[in-house]
Amino acid sequence: MLEGSTFVVSNRNGDLDPACRHPPHGFFAQDTRFVSRWHLSVSGRTTEVLSTAQVDHFAAQFFLVPPTRAFHGAPPISIVRQRLIRGVWVEQLLVVNHCDDPSEVAVELDVGSDFADIFDVKDERIDPRHVVAHPTGGLLTLRYRNGAFVRETRVAVSEPAEIDEDTIRVSLGLGPREERVVTFVVTPHAEQTGRRAPERRASGTFEAMRRDGRAELDAWVAGAPRLTDGADALRHVYDRSLVDLAALRFSPHLCAQDESLPAAGLPWFMTLFGRDSIITSYQVLPYLPQLARTTLRTLAALQATALDDFRDAEPGKILHEVRFGEHAATGRSPHSPYFGTADATPLFVVLLDEYLRWTGDRPLVLELEDAVRRALEWIDRWGDFDGDGYVEYETRNPASGLANQCWKDSWNSILFADGSLARGPIATCEIQGYVYDAKRRGARLAREVLGDRHLADRLDAEAVRLRRRFQEDFWIEERQCFALALDGDKRRVDSVTSNVGQLLWSGIVDDERAGAVVHHLMGDRLYSGWGVRTMADGEHGYNPVEYHNGTVWPHDNSLIADGLRRYGYAPEAARIAGAMIRAATYFGHALPEVFAGFPQHMTHAPVVYPTASQPQAWAAAAPLLMLTTVLGLVPGRDGLTCDPHLPAEFGEPELVGVRGHWGQADIRPSAGVDRAVALRG
Known part of the structure; x- marks a missing residue:
């Protein structure tokens, strides 16, 4: 999952294991691994993955259950782990009780950061760094300093939680068939030579951020x-x-x-x-x-x-x-x-x-x-x-x-x-x-x-x-x-x-x-x-x-x-x-x-x-340059020309709305170029 130079790489159930090298797990921004360990357990047990869906380049979801003892045993609860990257990393857990009886569910998240430089991760030579943890209220802050170089990871949780230096625990009392949501927001922060980087913040609810990301992507494609x-x-x-x-x-x-x-x-x-x-x-x-x-x-x-x-x-x-x-x-x-x-x-x-x-x-x-x-x-x-x-x-x-x-x-x-x-x-x-x-x-x-x-x-x-x-x-x-x-x-x-x-x-x-x-x-x-x-x-x-x-x-x-x-x-x-x-x-x-x-x-x-x-x-x-090439698109003083020579794998493609100094043109290989009303600026 990525949004520009900020990205997360995990396993199929959404956990981050610092021992994994190919590909390297972590939450990365500005060439630093801000989170190297991120492990979810429910009532003391590691979850099992049912399926994983890559929703968008910036959003994914993981459908998880605690392990069952019987071969055909039905899990009493399930967890939908939703994740998105929008400057910050937002993770939302939807915990569902499938039973007619109340259930006590302990959600535990093990968190750690080695603040490794991406070159260290690539070369698999990560030196230990002195990381200071500050658990306060609903926030766990991990901080690393090397002179004027300062990096900080802040993990905030939406529910009352017990937080220590490397673990966040949330106890949920679920009624029959009840669903509860727990949200974690992970914020990378950078300082250097006395300058503070612009603050990254979650801009609204999880759903609002996902809608904004999708609208932005749709506008880009359009x-x-x-x-x-x-x-x-x-x-x-x-x-x-x-x-x-x-x-x-x-x-x-x-x-x-x-x-x-x-x-x-x-x-x-x-x-x-x-x-x-x-x-x-x-x-x-x-x-x-x-x-x-x-x-x-x-x-x-x-x-x-x-x-x-x-x-x-x-x-x-x-x-x-x-x-x-x-x-x-x-x-x-x-x-x-x-x-x-x-x-x-x-x-x-x-x-x-x-x-x-x-x-x-x-x-x-x-x-x-x-x-x-x-x-x-x-x-x-x-x-x-x-x-x-x-x-x-x-x-x-x-x-x-x-x-x-x-x-x-x-x-x-x-x-x-x-x-x-x-x-x-x-x-x-x-x-x-x-x-x-x-x-x-x-x-x-x-x-x-x-x-x-x-x-x-x-x-x-x-x-x-x-x-x-x-x-x-x-x-x-x-x-x-x-x-x-x-x-x-x-x-x-x-x-x-x-x-x-x-x-x-x-x-x-x-x-x-x-x-x-x-x-x-x-x-x-x-x-x-x-x-x-x-x-x-x-x-x-x-x-x-x-x-x-x-x-x-x-x-x-x-x-x-x-x-x-x-x-x-x-x-x-x-x-x-x-x-x-x-x-x-x-x-x-x-x-x-x-x-x-x-x-x-x-x-x-x-x-x-x-x-x-x-x-x-x-x-x-x-593929975009190859499309330009086989369509024979050439910009000239008088506008755009088209001289197609298409392979069978391309069929007969048409491009609508090619903008340039000529305004706007539609490319139809059988007819050449049709110029639309000029759109300057």
């Missing part, structure tokens, strides 16, 4: 274009994508109160990530353009202004990740924020230009002019730190910085074909594509909005030179493929990987070599039948369940499909899009972050990757 007709599977996936993106919304402190942007993914990445938020915002532009606006403004506000080796920061750089837990606050980790990514900065420029193409929002471009100029300067001055014309990365913080700072940022993701590890500084191929695209788009922004023709001409010329040199320096003739990267000695890293597909998305590939790239992407070594693998079968480093070296990533495939369509390979783009929709049906119509790369003919169903995030923002957004 604000996106309505998908009609089309295949059932596509409609289910479309609706689930919108709901998952709603679930992941959160508002960092720099956002206006009514603005939000997507957290990257549950459970480990429930925060702002530069690369993830940018790509997610790009994927959903025709559907939820407000995410791009908030993402761009927030990232610009946090853009680096000075060198900081510990945080891998350089002037003009866009952040990789920002954290709010104890490690970041006390300097144990560099995430306050951390800038260890070489691709978020050019992607920032790409997103701003694409946002302008769809919305026509010139005032935002003018507002972010300085940020754009600083980002473009970073590319040339700091991104290309050896002056060879390519953006490389190598951490300034060997102790705790990321070794790989591309989207495949695991330690072993950049491998030669023989399996040996590439050494830095590393210039991956897709980052050069992003830079090429950023220079082209930066030139357009400079010429059409900023009124700086000199900058526009310079960027256009630089993009042409980069594209020409890239064909020479990255092309591996004997493999008929572009290199994954150049290593620190400028050797071509010769593994065949999905990275080459994103080169089509950026447009850096010469037309005469595009066919060779497509041949690799759609061949059996890279294409599993469910999507394009991150590494080709047969490469020494290939493993179908290795995070970045053989798995299938939906977001990667959405960008690859978009690139295929860009170069005129519409059937191939449709093939990938159709496969992704089929795969989604095996995951409850919600694509996970990543799944295994086993071939379809072996498994006949996509195979789960054991630690994949779900929901995950750019995976949830992937």
Whole structure:
């Protein structure tokens, strides 16, 4: 259950066990586990679960009974455990006496918090913390302090209760067939360096909060274009994508109160990530353009202004990740924020230009002019730190910085074909594509909005030179493929990987070599039948369940499909899009972050990757970009155009109410685009 960066993970009967690691149990907010133990017993016995229902992303209910001795014994009481997350965690117990006689029921809740940083939970290395408990009246307060870093959990109960340092006991005298409700409200509270975070409060009754949450979710979904007709599977996936993106919304402190942007993914990445938020915002532009606006403004506000080796920061750089837990606050980790990514900065420029193409929002471009100029300067001055014309990365913080700072940022993701590890500084191929695209788009922004023709001409010329040199320096003739990267000695890293597909998305590939790239992407070594693998079968480093070296990533495939369509390979783009929709049906119509790369003919169903995030923002957004791609939607000066090439898995979908600078349009593949009355603003 989640509401943005605040979430609860429990077992099927609703209890939290701190010993559970996969997935980790707890009530999390601001990268801290505020509750690690939450165990309900009734009259001294652990409850048994009859069923569990996920009502909404923020609400669930658990139907429980105390254990019975006889095989067919009917339980004398039952408990409906209702739970929701709305800034705070509200848990309501409905205790029902099924007998004609009175019943004394003792409800006991064991509560504890380790206040662990989410990095500690992830690494399964949780040091004991000195937690002080204050039981007073109807409230149990658990408090942890480390200097100026203070975290507090408050558990309030609605009924008279006996409360000690780790237990809340409520005695209920139930009459015949009587029902009673007991409500617990769990409030996370944060202080740091003398600043108190805004107070979280329960806003009304349980039912009122649930109605408000549902109304807010309904409004979010209604604000996106309505998908009609089309295949059932596509409609289910479309609706689930919108709901998952709603679930992941959160508002960092720099956002206006009514603005939000997507957290990257549950459970480990429930925060702002530069690369993830940018790509997610790009994927959903025709559907939820407000995410791009908030993402761009927030990232610009946090853009680096000075060198900081510990945080891998350089002037003009866009952040990789920002954290709010104890490690970041006390300097144990560099995430306050951390800038260890070489691709978020050019992607920032790409997103701003694409946002302008769809919305026509010139005032935002003018507002972010300085940020754009600083980002473009970073590319040339700091991104290309050896002056060879390519953006490389190598951490300034060997102790705790990321070794790989591309989207495949695991330690072993950049491998030669023989399996040996590439050494830095590393210039991956897709980052050069992003830079090429950023220079082209930066030139357009400079010429059409900023009124700086000199900058526009310079960027256009630089993009042409980069594209020409890239064909020479990255092309591996004997493999008929572009290199994954150049290593620190400028050797071509010769593994065949999905990275080459994103080169089509950026447009850096010469037309005469595009066919060779497509041949690799759609061949059996890279294409599993469910999507394009991150590494080709047969490469020494290939493993179908290795995070970045053989798995299938939906977001990667959405960008690859978009690139295929860009170069005129519409059937191939449709093939990938159709496969992704089929795969989604095996995951409850919600694509996970990543799944295994086993071939379809072996498994006949996509195979789960054991630690994949779900929901995950750019995976949830992937079907939306694929829909844009196969419908052939392109925003232009004169409005929106539609050139559909639909796979069978999509049926004949229609999109009603696509908003943009043209006003509003309805997309009917058989008829193209029908423009409605312009709706400006």
